[in-house]
Amino acid sequence: MSDSFATRSTLDVNGKSYTYFSLPKLGQQFQIAHLPYSMKILLENLLRCEDGVSVAPAHIEAVARWDAAKEPDTEIAFMPARVVLQDFTGVPCVVDLAAMRDAVVKLGGDPEQINPLIPSELVIDHSVQVDSFGNAGSLDINGRIEFERNKERYGFLRWGQKAFDNFKVVPPNTGIVHQVNLENLARVVMTADQGGETLAYPDTVFGTDSHTTMINGIGVLGWGVGGIEAEAAMLGQPSSMLIPQVIGFKLSGRLPEGATATDLVLTVTQMLRAHGVVGKFVEFYGDGLQHLPLADRATIGNMAPEYGATCGIFPIDAESLTYLRLSGRSEEQIALVEAYAKAQGLWHDADSPHAQYSATLHLDMAEVKPSLAGPKRPQDRVLLQDVKQNFRDNLVPMTAVREKNGTAEARLEDEGGGTAIGNREVLPKGRAQVRIDGQDVELKDGSVVIAAITSCTNTSNPAVMLGAGLLARNAAARGLTRKPWVKTSLGPGSLVVTDYLKKAGLLDELEKIGFYVVGYGCTTCIGNSGPLPVEVSAAIAAGDLVVASVLSGNRNFEGRIHSEVKMNYLASPPLVVAYAIAGTTDIDLTSEPLGTGSDGQPVYLKDIWPSNKEIGDFIARTIGPEMFKKNYADVFKGDSRWNAIASPDGELYDWDGASTYIKNPPYFDGMSMAVGRISDVHGARVLGLFGDSITTDHISPAGNIKKDSPAGRFLQERGVLPADFNSYGSRRGNDDVMVRGTFANIRIKNLMFGGEEGGNTLYFGGASPEKMSIYDAAMKYKADGTPLVVLAGKEYGTGSSRDWAAKGTNLLGVKAVFAESFERIHRSNLVGMGVLPLQFIEGQNAATLGLDGSEVFDITGLQDGAAKVATISAKKADGHEVKFQAKVLLLTPKEVEYFRHGGLLHYVLRQLAARRAA
Template sequence: MSETDPFGAVRELTVDGESYKMADLTVLEEQGLCDLDSLPVSIRVLLEAVLRNVDGERITEADVRNAASWEPDVPDVEVPFNPSRIVLQDLTGVPAVVDLAAMRSAAERAGEDPTIVEPEIPADLVIDHSVQVDYFGSDDAYEKNVEMEYERNAERYKAIKWAQQAFDDFEVVPPGTGIVHQVNLEHLGRVVHNREIDGEQWLLPDTLVGTDSHTPMINGIGVVGWGVGGIEAEAALLGQPITMTLPEVVGVELTGDLPEGATATDLVLHITEKLRQVGVVDKFVEFYGPGVSQLSVADRATIANMSPEHGCTVSMFPADEKTLEYLELTGREDDHIELVEEYLDAQGLFGEHDPEFTETVEFDLGEVEPSLAGHKKPHSRIPMGDLDEHFPTLLAEEGVIDSGAAEGDGGLVTDTHQPDLNETVPVTLDDGTEVDIGHGSVLVSAITSCTNTSNPSVMVAAGLLARNAAELGLDVPDHVKTSLAPGSKVVTEYLEQADLLDDLEALGYHVVGYGCTTCIGNAGPLAEPIEAAIDEHDLWTTSVLSGNRNFEARIHPKIRANYLASPPLVVAYGLAGRMDIDLETDPLGTDEAGEPVYLEDIWPDPEEIHRTIHDNVSPELFEEKYASVFEGDERWEALEAPTGDVYEWDEESTYIREPPFFKDFPLEEPGVEDIADARCLMTLGDTVTTDHISPAGPFGEDLPAGQWLKDHGVEPHEFNTYGARRGNHEVMMRGTFANVRIENEMLDDVEGGYTNHHPSGEETTVYDASMRYQEEDTPLVVMSGIEFGTGSSRDWAAKGTDLLGIRATIAESYERIYRDNLVGMGVLPLQFQDGDSWESLGLDGSEFFEIHGLEDGLEPNDELTVVAEDDDGSVTEFDVTAQVNTPAAVEYVENGGVLHLVLRRLLAE
């Protein structure tokens, strides 16, 4: 026994004649601390991480006992979690690199060795979020898009290359390789690590956090991992444990079999709908039951990918024989697969389990039907056969047509220049092509996103459907922008080997890049005449994509309704050219003889899908395509990046600038104090997403971010996207709360990042109002409804909130990642009491706000009091709960942020 091994749990495991150390969970069971069989597998993995990392300081014997105390009625204790690795993508990875570089600069200014800022655990950064679909529908689309990608992002990529040489254990997967989560699933994920620690060989579970909310896709192979904000990931990278309350675990029992014609995408949309109804925010979800064995690992990963849409932290599928088969299929070494099985078996982490859960949910696979999700929420499932009724109902609800039009009379409620539901307007494209578009027209049809491109069953189905459609003479209308963005080059290879890539290309689905593209908001521009027609006639056009996100203005700022669907349905709706049809009864088009062609006529046979996969997807493909995964092409090789331990900041740069977080850095902890004389910057409704708070897509010169770039000599066609500018705080703070679809309830019928300045009453941009308030030394708050910050992991949603001078947010409920990011930036996320809201309390945002209860120090989940006084002297007083859930989170707030805390510790040491 020792301080680092208080339970004597470090033991030897011999595999194939080799001896390894491990932190043996069975020792805890032998000592009566837990019953392993009753613990969910995800909790066992957390427990192992705590047990193995005991150091007597950051992680103690008491922490192990807390983790081992899990039971269905979960005790209110916290657990410090050190993942075994970090995964980043470039839109969130660049800010992380910039922050680490800024911390090194601050250390140097303090007279310390800048290399005290050094990753303590390995990290992989996959560049996949920057490629845009500028070119499509041609054989050279991929090459042209990659050229544009490097032209736009060379400065950012040079910063990433600098980090690769400046930091140890920091690997980079260059552009044009694949989507981060698919690369993680197919190559980076190990399930079990064989790692040298202090000169000894250890075996440990592969665990991770990632700076993308869809990191849980890796749960599909039995790896515990979830998405965190870049701030939290940076702290973990620097050795700071991720402190979390011991989670409830919801068990989902899968039974039955998927019906013929239902895809893994249809399944995940059903599960997402179900789990949102159950309510799994902040919880772990673990799948079990006979239906699990019916699912391939690719199907499991498809489900796990959409954990953030479910609302949960992880969607765990424990490792089993199918996991080992998948590791073999994807080219992992035989001796490593043996190591995985032996270790997991020794730890009680392999095969079927029947643990206890906090709550159980039953789900019958046989109830799944072809479905989509839309028009702006990934958990709003619509049966495919209901689309023809859904769309007119949507337009009636939005006031675009009157309620009678939803029943077929085409009635209007607005301008006479606007077409009714069944009319179209003619548009002449730049090449002279005549097209007709109207409400419901599909303008973007994109096979994209890690959710589905990692799954051969749906990708092959899309290829076979395209082949069948082409053979009957069907084609995609000219107004539809088509694209294929595989998640890895393996996908392209097996589609090509199966002779299906040509069939997809025949319909316009050419490879446009290896990245998130449309799903992250990089759909690229629509034809200018089409965009003009949308504006002139206020058209509600649509997109359909095989992605996981369809929030407002995310796919394209001009497209009002966006739908998620399986790859074969993406092609089907692309062929139809409209979303407001019932593909169960309405034809997609006509064949060469003029006869109608229906979806059932071209839907691929399940046996043919299976046979095609069996004949064309092999370990050799994965071995070949991933052999040089970290090398990149000649463009990457040619980038001349800075070198050295400290980054050379360029004051003229419009992409990479030193952020203000660590300038004039005080060594003393600032602490917390009551907030007085604050003003409200915005009053917001429900489900304000991180896309609303910090958009990732393109922006115009009329917005504050565009104005700043123009003032610095950047032409509008060179603006790129908010996502690509995340290394520049000047752009990002101006882009905070600047989504063109965000609605500030202070203003009537106004969309976009605008607000009223008080007490002047002047309407202005959120950024300009913030700067004016800061000049007046006025602290700010923001009020919101339920699900504040739902959606993608966006550290800039919190960083921008901080830089706008917002001291606290007050919402009815929060999404986990955004809440934790706010804490990580030292911003107080406060929650109304049940039943309260800013509307129910009679507030309108014009009041002065005081927040009391901080002077004596902040405690986890503290009850605080807010006093709001209007201009007439009327006072409204209400209680709120600080969503600062652990002592560690309290420390972050007291230090002005987690990175500030880490830097103070490093400088003190």
């Protein structure tokens, strides 16, 4: 490693000597004191990784001379210290690595060349579903079903843990990846033995989940990437990025009584999304940090994808050390973190000078009010007092078709057995009567059918979790409980949460309201909400009801939470409990009673809401280091179910051709060492014409697989019963399933035929346009030798960092995607899979250009990737030609190189094979 600026230094801590690359020494040559915290982390990364090739002195100088006001135009190479994965994205990563081992052997290499070079840890947290709820046996039942469904996947991961170096797996029933990362995996300052000395450097991380940014709360720079980019990092390939702009977000004051960290982050999300921070870093500062516990900081960092930023970071300070001590880290590690941060100028206290930022925002936390977000997007914040009107405003367009068709008949067939649905009279539209647990009840538009305490965003925060428990205690004492139609669930983010709820005596109180532990994983937040009770499903269908979910999650996009639930609201855990009791969103909880108490008197939310002091007192007396040390003592060991799973041995994976879970992907079929060119595209047809805010949920859904969908038919043809379909997310290791699920979301609207919902399109390869599934049309076009394009609006690819949204797009035969704007991770994933992202010139889109999806496209002037703008010709059936230009979003020279190779993994594979040959 080079050291052009002579910054190599030593640091003595607790009698040990560490080598590090000193930012203060660089500061003697450049004015860097004004740099934001996050830019200093990038600068250290370049100093340490300088090799004269990927990182040259000019790159270091470019960051040292960073201009806050300048638009990004300089490319740098960033190498994270480690990678963290979850199982939905992690399984396809390991599948790709296994496939690369096969491919490198065919290219003359050694399978041992395909090994993670940096610590890579996978946490299994996405697979548990809420099949059972509301009883003491739910945790065990859901765990048993999880292992039955995922035995093959888990066996594959156990093979990977044995076959690959630097790769560890945290087994199921441990916690959610980002909470486990925060509570245990994060080092804050890393060490590595190198050339006989111990190197100290900042902990930085890539994660194959967009909410990796939760770790920003403790001062660790990290963000979500696609699995493709993560795999490259694991194999030692730095990530190419433009030096970012950094937005400063000043926090002052403190949260008022009745406001939670959830309300704060929803406010921050709304402000930053309105400002526009896509592709930028956000850094929090101000005197408000002294009133912000680490858990609250992590909540704000977690939702960086929702406000659109690459990261949302807080500096290392005394609160960081307090949390490290609380979570059971060693005193030796804590001393190193403090000494290193102070030596590097990375420590923050009241006297720290303010950095210079590209722009600044300010929030007085005293102004934060109780809020929810929804019913379709996390940035659409709505005050608690306005939820009732918000529901009613959004109900109108959702029921337009039903209103047009007249009164809905709620004739529900009697299914017998005492708990099933009896025959009911015809009711007005938007209502249905049903018998549940021996009670005759009426479901209406706005009924809350799912209330879930779920997601890393909130289950990591003791204040809101204990707040939920205290509210449940107060409600139960007044004789309140959940409405019988509400599916309630508690998915703690780690075993520590269960321990402190038990110690506080509040787990029993939550259970009284119906919130039993259902599993340790993401559950409802990623669509693993499980089936609704049959009576509730039938009532929704019979009344054509627009029902709601309320969850303490971070995503509420259409079709994500449950296919039968059209409105989804994000809320704090205490409000989730409150809405489970109320049973409807058609209520103003600030002025209307939740229900009637056992004394016959109305009970209002304000009557049972715990005070900030009570919550703080419970935190102080229930949470300690011993909980963390106990629960993480054998974090990689797993339980008897995990250790009973058989797994193969060997360097190369023995693929089972009959498997519908794990399959050798086709990306490297026929691959040689020859590198191609970036060619123009001719004669392309439109696979889909979409509007704004098409998410990765729309493109590559992680929810249920419909029986009559292309993926459902494929599985049934191979003998898989619908009851055993599992989910799209669990089958990400099989490209045959996933390509059929691409663009198959039930809520996606293809504007080629009026925006009708569902994954269909028009096929123009015959005598007349023919409506069919997007997958079937793509296969017909592929057989015809016809390339494809996708047209879309603003914010294309928002949401989870799903590499399958890009992989599936590639395998469908799509060569380019046109959009008004792209979300950062998905654009990068498209490039990594050899799909060209093209951006309409500002002020133009498909509608302004008169494009309806029937055209034949030519994309020219790409100049082997040298062009910044491409010329497009779209020819209509009548011969009319629409010509326009679009920006070529290959943003760095390295991305151009990846694209020439056919994708990032192809580039890495050829580099490794060439190294072996040399």
